[in-house]
Amino acid sequence: QSVLTQPPSVSAAPGQKVTISCSGSSSNIGNSFVSWYQLLPGTAPKLLIYDNNKRPSGIPDRFSGSKSGTSATLGITGLQTGDEAEYYCGTWDSSLSAWVFGGGTKLTVL
Amino acid sequence: QVQLQQSGLGLVKPSQTLSLTCAISGDSVSTNSAAWNWIRQSPSRGLEWLGRTYYRSKWYNEYAVSVKSRIMINPDTSKNQFSLQLNSVTPEDTAVYYCTREIGPGNGRNWFDPWGQGTLVTVSS
Numbered sequence: 001q002s003v004l005t006q007p008p009s010v011s012a013a014p015g016q017k018v019t020i021s022c023s024g025s026s027s028n029i030g031n032s033f034v035s036w037y038q039l040l041p042g043t044a045p046k047l048l049i050y051d052n053n054k055r056p057s058g059i060p061d062r063f064s065g066s067k068s069g070t071s072a073t074l075g076i077t078g079l080q081t082g083d084e085a086e087y088y089c090g091t092w093d094s095s096l097s098a099w100v101f102g103g104g105t106k107l108t109v110l
Numbered sequence: 111q112v113q114l115q116q117s118g119l120g121l122v123k124p125s126q127t128l129s130l131t132c133a134i135s136g137d138s139v140s141t142n143s144a145a146w147n148w149i150r151q152s153p154s155r156g157l158e159w160l161g162r163t164y165y166r167s168k169w170y171n172e173y174a175v176s177v178k179s180r181i182m183i184n185p186d187t188s189k190n191q192f193s194l195q196l197n198s199v200t201p202e203d204t205a206v207y208y209c210t211r212e213i214g215p216g217n218g219r220n221w222f223d224p225w226g227q228g229t230l231v232t233v234s235s
Contacts, residue, residue, distance in 0.1 A: 032218030
């Protein structure tokens with residue numbers, strides 16, 4: 001049972017937009033910043049978003065992040081088949097004194 | 111460009127010790143501006159943070175409560191790497207293990223980048 005809650009799966013057609021939610025509490029998302037990671041089988045995980053809504057160099061602006069209260073959202077526009085992956089949100093939990101993650105969301109581009 | 115290269119055995123017997131190493135290039139394990147973490151991923155648990163080591167005038171280690179009694183993360187300054195040892199493993203420890211650098215200004219504003227390539231560790235007799 002993950003501390004942060006994500007939908008297990010989302011799907012959309014190529015070219016469309018999808019959002020992935022990440023819900024937490026006041027001890028984690030509520031007073032920390034959220035980052036998002038893309039996991040593709042056989043490859044190193046990739047940082048997509050940090051500081052709630054910042055993109056590292058090399059991440060296209062099709063990827064966006066936002067946070068409100070104790071929830072965060074990852075948005076992906078202009079979906080491509082190469083975006084099929086598992087996506088995780090993560091943040092620091094001040095009560096647990098530990099990093100916590102969501103359970104992961106499997107994105108399928110139909 | 112920082113790169114992390116993992117090494118270690120992929121098959122461990124129950125009750126034995128899992129050992130992995132993460133070699134760092136492009137940064138220093140002794141830097142005052144990063145922490146060096148181990149995270150694992152399994153279908154049943156998703157991403158699970160295991161712990162970290164970092165240097166701030168002295169060395170610190172912090173571990174997840176779930177593994178605190180049987181984990182050690184150690185820096186090796188002579189080889190610029192850090193290691194993971196997980197004792198008394200069970201099949202529930204079967205997962206892909208990743209090393210990663212944690213950076214950022216601190217106070218809940220950090221993130222992980224880059225990550226190692228991952229090592230599938232299977233616990234089985």
